[in-house]
Structure formats: structure tokens, C-alpha cells
Amino acid sequence: MLSITGLYSGYGHIEALHGIDMELAAGEIVALIGANGAGKTTLLMTICGKPRASQGSIRFDGEDITDWPSFRIARRGIAHAPEGRRIFPRMSVRENLQMGAVAGNQQHFASDLERVLSLFPRLGERLQQRGGTLSGGEQQMLAIGRALMGRPRLLLLDEPSLGLAPLVVRQIFEIIADINRSHGVTVFLVEQNAFHALRLAQRAYVMVNGRITLQGSGSQLLADPAVRAAYLEGGHGVATPPAEPAP
Amino acid sequence: MDYLLQQLINGVTLGAVYGLIAIGYTMVYGIIGMINFAHGDIYMIGAFISLIGLLLVGVLGITYVPLALLLVLVLAVLFTAVYGWAVERLAYRPLRGSVKLAPLISAIGMSIVLQNYVQLAQGARVKPLQPIIRGGFDLSSANADYHVTLSYLQIIIVLLTVALMAGFTAVIKATPLGRAQRATEQDMTMASLLGIDVDRVISTTFVIGASLAAVAGLIVTLYYGVIDFYIGFVAGIKAFTAAVLGGIGSLPGAILGGLLIGLIEALWSGYFSIEYKDVAAFGVLVMVLIFRPTGLLGKPEIEKV
Ligand SMILES: Nc1ncnc2c1ncn2[C@@H]1O[C@H](COP(=O)(O)OP(=O)(O)O)[C@@H](O)[C@H]1O
Ligand SMILES: [Mg+2]
Numbered sequence: 001m002l003s004i005t006g007l008y009s010g011y012g013h014i015e016a017l018h019g020i021d022m023e024l025a026a027g028e029i030v031a032l033i034g035a036n037g038a039g040k041t042t043l044l045m046t047i048c049g050k051p052r053a054s055q056g057s058i059r060f061d062g063e064d065i066t067d068w069p070s071f072r073i074a075r076r077g078i079a080h081a082p083e084g085r086r087i088f089p090r091m092s093v094r095e096n097l098q099m100g101a102v103a104g105n106q107q108h109f110a111s112d113l114e115r116v117l118s119l120f121p122r123l124g125e126r127l128q129q130r131g132g133t134l135s136g137g138e139q140q141m142l143a144i145g146r147a148l149m150g151r152p153r154l155l156l157l158d159e160p161s162l163g164l165a166p167l168v169v170r171q172i173f174e175i176i177a178d179i180n181r182s183h184g185v186t187v188f189l190v191e192q193n194a195f196h197a198l199r200l201a202q203r204a205y206v207m208v209n210g211r212i213t214l215q216g217s218g219s220q221l222l223a224d225p226a227v228r229a230a231y232l233e234g235g236h237g238v239a240t241p242p243a244e245p246a247p
Numbered sequence: 248m249d250y251l252l253q254q255l256i257n258g259v260t261l262g263a264v265y266g267l268i269a270i271g272y273t274m275v276y277g278i279i280g281m282i283n284f285a286h287g288d289i290y291m292i293g294a295f296i297s298l299i300g301l302l303l304v305g306v307l308g309i310t311y312v313p314l315a316l317l318l319v320l321v322l323a324v325l326f327t328a329v330y331g332w333a334v335e336r337l338a339y340r341p342l343r344g345s346v347k348l349a350p351l352i353s354a355i356g357m358s359i360v361l362q363n364y365v366q367l368a369q370g371a372r373v374k375p376l377q378p379i380i381r382g383g384f385d386l387s388s389a390n391a392d393y394h395v396t397l398s399y400l401q402i403i404i405v406l407l408t409v410a411l412m413a414g415f416t417a418v419i420k421a422t423p424l425g426r427a428q429r430a431t432e433q434d435m436t437m438a439s440l441l442g443i444d445v446d447r448v449i450s451t452t453f454v455i456g457a458s459l460a461a462v463a464g465l466i467v468t469l470y471y472g473v474i475d476f477y478i479g480f481v482a483g484i485k486a487f488t489a490a491v492l493g494g495i496g497s498l499p500g501a502i503l504g505g506l507l508i509g510l511i512e513a514l515w516s517g518y519f520s521i522e523y524k525d526v527a528a529f530g531v532l533v534m535v536l537i538f539r540p541t542g543l544l545g546k547p548e549i550e551k552v
Pocket of ligand 2: 040042083
């Protein structure tokens, strides 16, 4: 569904990605883990055309979208709940969700809204509240809900657990699994919280300094001693230590 | 008392014109964070197209005044909108993402080009026009020797302005276009990640600003009956002052600021000195910038990350 080959990208003269190859099949949950500054956010943003790739190609459902403007990529079915959530602070929760619907078909707004509110009932109680006044967890729910409003086929999630309480993290990960299972949305999940991400994902990649250094199934990487040392057992990449033992 | 009433009537009329122009400044600033320095000249272009339109309907023999004015209004809005669109395409879009000073300078360049273009095409002489809408109400109190008039034209100006502003506020508040504009204003990158064609939203914003300036141009042409290629400069600075006074980026602020500047100018020229009427508006600009740079209804500047 998404295939990335030889991708280079960066900011001005600073190159952040040095030749990324990656393949996502329809219906998968794929995780990308890596330390702070590895280039995970840059990869997700480059898929959406901001910044633009300097070399290599990105194909989505057989079409080369490398040079498409961001809005066209979104309308083709790639939704992004970005780093920092980027909720429109002076728009209501409802208006934020309406903005999410722009990429999709406006005809089924009412049923899409209902679907998203059933995933995130908290948002339903706050429809008229301004986005900027929500708590961190609610903002993350809104960012994911907004991304789902356009009925995407591929959902990019950039550190959805960052800064959230463990209970909320678990809730959000359950919802991600549900979105994938019952709505068939392919999920590309970037996380520093490697433990949860690797348990949820069928496949995963490890990124170090703008390159992919390891890949495999979620359980393979979870058992890999190098991954455990770097990202799970007190490694510098760990955001929150796992609260329960690995299965 | 009667004299004061007359100044208030004149001030509100003037304020409507400044408010209409100020909306263009405030909307463009809201969305791209820059002042459109050619906006005053877009208004001047609107006035000239209105004048040409008024002469044209005369030549065509359209004597039914409401129809003639409607035709001129449509003509002025359409053509001025094209100029507004062109300013964005030529002076702003190619420089988006470069240092903020660059589009500012290219916009000043556009402003000079537009002024000289009109001066060459139309001549530097002041263009007069016969009054088209005459008459009004006499509001003088009994046996006063000062006559207060509220002209039909003034009523039309204020009603038209109020209707446009109300309609426009509703568009921003409740339509997909208005939401797209506010989203672009708050986070341009996020808006494009959600499928908003940000370039088009910005173009539309310039076009709407130019359309409202065209209405202001038509109003001024009808109201004063004389225009020249230089009117955009002074009116532009006053409308800009109105936008800053109300709080740049705020739509109700632009309307309030326009009204206040109109009233200040009318009262100043009514009671102090008509020669120095521009000093009043500029004095207000300096005071606001010193004591309340966010304006009356403006939100405090939030540092963009
Ligand atoms: N806007 C930017 N301008 C310049 N450099 C940036 C920008 N954003 C990120 N970088 C740099 O690119 C590299 C990758 O960053 P990022 O993709 O944010 O990593 P991650 O999401 O894995 O933490 C880092 O070295 C970072 O400093
Ligand atoms: Mg990141």
C-alpha cells in the first residue's frame, strides 16, 4: 500500500533521512521506533510532503505521490495525527473534527462524527469547547479522531502516547487496535514508548540517525537483546518504563 | 448640538469606508502574518473602475439608478478582485517562506506600479463626477440656523456596509471557507495535512479583501464625486490604523476601528482644523502602537512554534 524507496529528506542543508526503504501492506499495523532525533517525525512528515523528499520515491496504492502537494496526499487517503497534536487551539472540538472531514467525502459527515464520538466519548461531551483548553489526553484523542474523520486508508500516528498517563496510554492503544481491526485502516505508528508499540504492531522498524537499522515482526524485535537494551530496559529511547511484564 | 449630530453622521459614513478597507488588511494579516502594502491602491483601483463603470452605464443609457449602481458594483468587485488576486500571485506567493521583509518590499513595489499605472492610464488630474443619488432627510431641530442632513446616500452606505460586514462575519464563523481560513491562520501546515489547499485559501482571502475595498471605492466615488490616483495612500494608512486600533487579525476589531477612526476624523475636522485631519488618525496610530499594540479587540501575540 505504501512503499518508500531510497528516501532522503531534511531541512535546508541539514539532511535528516539518509536512504529509507520501507514497505507497508494494507491492513497492517507497522511500528517505527527510535531515539529522540532519529528522524521518525521527519519521515512521517515527508510522506505528507512537508518537507519534500530530496531523493527517492514514495508510492501510495501504486501512485507516485513524492511530489504531490500535501493537500492532495491527504485527500488521497493518508491522514496524520502529527507530533505535538497540532489541534487548532481557537476552534471548537466540533470544528476541529469538521476540518478532519475536509479530506473525505462531506456527504457522510454525520455518520463519521457519530463513529468518532463512539470511539472517543469524551470528545462528545466537549464538542463546543475550544481545542486549546483540552487536556493532553483529550487533545490526543481529538488529533486521532480528526484524522479519522476523512475516512483515511492509511493513518500516520506520531508518538500518540507522549506525555500521557499510563491509563490513558493503554486506552489510546486499545482504540488504535480497534480502528485497525474493525475499520481496516492501515496504521503506521511512531513511538518512543517501544514496549506498547512492539506489542501492538505486526511488524516494526528501528531507526537510528536517519537510517533503518533493524526490522522484523513486533515480537521478534521485542525479544531482540539489542532492542531491549536500547529501547526497553533503561535505554535512552524509553519514554515510560513498561508497567507490566512482557508476555 | 445640531453641529455635533452632523459630525457624527459624517463620521459614521467615513468609518464605514475605513472599516471595509480595514477588513482586507486584517484578514490578510491574520492568514499570512503580513501587511498587504498594496491594499490601499487596490481600493484606489476599485474607485477608478467604479468611475469608469458609472460613466459607462451613463453612455449605455441605463437611467434606472438602482440597476445602474448594481451593475457598477458587480463590475468594480469583479475587476478589482482580479487585481487583488494578482497582488498575491506576483508579490506574495513567490516569496512565501523567505524573510518577512521580502514580500513587504515587493508589495510596496506593487503599490508604486499600480499608482503609476493608473496615473498613466487615467491622467493625474482629479476626476469629477456628477452626484447620482441626491436628497436626504433634514434632521435640524426647530428654528435652528444650522442644517443637519442625513442624505439618502449616507443611509445606503451605512446599510450596505452593515449588511456586508454581517454577511461576511457569518461566512467566517459558519462556512467551510471560513473554517478553512481560520484553520490556515492558526496552523498552516496542519491545515494542508488535513486536505486544505492553503494556496487557494490565501488567494481567496486576497480576493475577498479586494472585493470589499472595491465596494469602498464605489462608495467614495459616489460620496465625494472626485477621485485621483493618490487616494489609496492616505485611505490605506487610515484603514490600516483602523485595523491596528481594533486589533490586527480581528474582524470585529477592523469594523470597530474603522468606525472610531471615521468619528475621530470627522470630529477633529469639525472642531479643530480640517487641514490637519490626517494628523488625528496618525496620532491615534502612534498612541495605539505605544500603549496597546494588540489593539482594542486583539489577542495578545502568541509566539508561534
Ligand atoms: N524544523 C527543523 N529544522 C531543522 N532541523 C530539524 C527540524 N526538525 C527536526 N530537525 C532535525 O532533524 C533530525 C530528526 O528529527 P525528528 O525527525 O524530529 O526526529 P524524531 O521524530 O525521531 O525525534 C534531528 O537531528 C532534528 O534536530
Ligand atoms: Mg518526533
